[in-house]
Amino acid sequence: GENVEQHPSTLSVQEGDSAVIKCTYSDSASNYFPWYKQELGKGPQLIIDIRSNVGEKKDQRIAVTLNKTAKHFSLHITETQPEDSAVYFCAASIIKGYGNKLVFGAGTILRVKS
């Protein structure tokens, strides 16, 4: 079955610096890769996603890159701000007969120090 590994487990950066979180997936049939941000006491919020026919996607300070050959995808946050502090989850999706199943990475705790 699908397995998603996420690194690092914790990441501390200074405000204004960049943060990079990396994920690796196992199933080459995976075709959709969302990233979620979860703040304390809240449900996961989608922040950006990428499909397997695209190599890179950007939305203001956030970007995601996908390397299908290596089965890697990464989240890049530039000019980090204290409000970026949260837990970030990557996921990989494969379409099953009954729908799309998301398999999540273990999560990265991002701390932005001001």
Added chain:
Amino acid sequence: SAVISQKPSRDICQRGTSLTIQCQVDSQVTMMFWYRQQPGQSLTLIATANQGSEATYESGFVIDKFPISRPNLTFSTLTVSNMSPEDSSIYLCSVGAVGETQYFGPGTRLLVL
């Protein structure tokens, strides 16, 4: 994106009892999913709630422990049965069409004593 609400937002329960969690969406959706997030852990899919048919459970989860209802395209319930302290988790519902983005509700925080 859809607006998703869950009830209750949190609860403290005694072992051996059952709790039913409700998930309401503000628009009709094809797929509804139930996840468990154990303390400090990632999200694990429990089951896919299908409208008009039985839920599809993932490996390690069974209907007797986590019965699910999906009476229409905007509502689903998950029951955590015969609870033990190991069931203490955040339970999340999400919605999404086949092959499309999933959006999550705020979660139900359950503590079993």
